[in-house]
Amino acid sequence: MRLNQNMESLNVYRNYKKNLTVQAATLNKISTGSKINSAKDNPNKLGVSEGLRMQIRSLQMAEKNIQDGVSMIQATDGALATVNETLSRIKELTVQAGGVQNDGDLEIIQGEINQLKEHIDDTVNNFSFNGVKLLNSENVTNNDFPKYLNHVVGANVKDEVNIPIFNVTTEMLIDSQGNSLKDMDVTNKESLSNNLNIINSAISTLSSVRSKYGAIQNRLETSAENLSGSSLNLESAESRIRDTDIAFEMAEYAKTSILHESSIALMQQTNKFPQDVLRILENLK
Incomplete structure (x- = not known):
C-alpha cells in the first residue's frame, strides 16, 4: 500500500476514462447514424x-x-x-x-x-x-x-x-x-x-x-x-x-455503461486504501 500514490485507484481511474471515451464515441455513432464522423474514426474508409x-x-x-x-x-x-x-x-x-x-x-x-x-x-x-x-x-x-x-x-x-x-x-x-x-x-x-x-x-x-x-x-x-x-x-x-450498425453499438454502449458503473464503485473502494493504512498505523504501539 502507498499513501502518496494510490496506484490501485489511479489504475481504475485510467480504465474509467478509457471507457468514457469509448462510450462517448458510441453515443456519437448512435445519435448521428454514422460510424465515420471525422477523419480520425477511419482515415482509409473515409x-x-x-x-x-x-x-x-x-x-x-x-x-x-x-x-x-x-x-x-x-x-x-x-x-x-x-x-x-x-x-x-x-x-x-x-x-x-x-x-x-x-x-x-x-x-x-x-x-x-x-x-x-x-x-x-x-x-x-x-x-x-x-x-x-x-x-x-x-x-x-x-x-x-x-x-x-x-x-x-x-x-x-x-x-x-x-x-x-x-x-x-x-x-x-x-x-x-x-x-x-x-x-x-x-x-x-x-x-x-x-x-x-x-x-x-x-x-x-x-x-x-x-x-x-x-x-x-x-x-x-x-x-x-x-x-x-x-x-x-x-x-x-x-x-x-459509413452507416452505424445500431445493434452492435447498443451492445457496446451497454457494455461500457456496466464498466463505467463498476469503475465508480471500485474507485470508491480503492480511495479507502490510505485510510486503511492509517488504521493500521493507529494500532501500532
Missing part, C-alpha cells in the same frame, strides 16, 4: 466513402439530365406530330388538285396549302425547349448531316449522347431533285407528279427525323434505368462503409 458519395451525387445529377433530355425529345416529337398532320393535309389537297378542277378551285386549294406551309414554318421556328431549338437550325443546310447537341448522361468523361439538330422548315423539306415544299404550286396541273414527289419526300424526311428522336429517347430511358441501378448499388456500398 477516403473510399467520400469517393463513393461524389460518384453517387454525380450519377443522380446525370439521371436528372437524362430526364430533362427525355422531356426535350417528347416535346420535340409533339411539335413534329403537328407538322406530320399538316403534311398529310397538304398531300390530300395535292391529290385533290389533280382531279377535275377549274383554275378558281386550284387557286383556293393553293391558298390553303400556302396557309398550311406557313403553319409548318411557324411551328418549327417558334418551337424551343428551354431556349434550345432542335427543328430550325440555320447552320443545317442538309438534314442528312445535322448538327449535334452534346447531352451528358453519366458521371465520367465521354458519357454523353449526341442529339441531332435538324432544319425541317418548308425550305429544307426537299425532294431528290432539290425542289422544296416551300415552292410547291398546284395551280399547274402538269406539275402533279412533281408535287407528289415533293410532299412524299417531305413526309419521308419528317418520319425519318421522328424515328431518330424516338430511338434516342429509348436510349436515354435505358440509360436512366442503368444509372438508377448503379446509384443504388453504390449507395448500398457506401452504407456498409
Whole structure:
C-alpha cells in the first residue's frame, strides 16, 4: 500500500476514462447514424466513402439530365406530330388538285396549302425547349448531316449522347431533285407528279427525323434505368462503409455503461486504501 500514490485507484481511474471515451464515441455513432464522423474514426474508409458519395451525387445529377433530355425529345416529337398532320393535309389537297378542277378551285386549294406551309414554318421556328431549338437550325443546310447537341448522361468523361439538330422548315423539306415544299404550286396541273414527289419526300424526311428522336429517347430511358441501378448499388456500398450498425453499438454502449458503473464503485473502494493504512498505523504501539 502507498499513501502518496494510490496506484490501485489511479489504475481504475485510467480504465474509467478509457471507457468514457469509448462510450462517448458510441453515443456519437448512435445519435448521428454514422460510424465515420471525422477523419480520425477511419482515415482509409473515409477516403473510399467520400469517393463513393461524389460518384453517387454525380450519377443522380446525370439521371436528372437524362430526364430533362427525355422531356426535350417528347416535346420535340409533339411539335413534329403537328407538322406530320399538316403534311398529310397538304398531300390530300395535292391529290385533290389533280382531279377535275377549274383554275378558281386550284387557286383556293393553293391558298390553303400556302396557309398550311406557313403553319409548318411557324411551328418549327417558334418551337424551343428551354431556349434550345432542335427543328430550325440555320447552320443545317442538309438534314442528312445535322448538327449535334452534346447531352451528358453519366458521371465520367465521354458519357454523353449526341442529339441531332435538324432544319425541317418548308425550305429544307426537299425532294431528290432539290425542289422544296416551300415552292410547291398546284395551280399547274402538269406539275402533279412533281408535287407528289415533293410532299412524299417531305413526309419521308419528317418520319425519318421522328424515328431518330424516338430511338434516342429509348436510349436515354435505358440509360436512366442503368444509372438508377448503379446509384443504388453504390449507395448500398457506401452504407456498409459509413452507416452505424445500431445493434452492435447498443451492445457496446451497454457494455461500457456496466464498466463505467463498476469503475465508480471500485474507485470508491480503492480511495479507502490510505485510510486503511492509517488504521493500521493507529494500532501500532
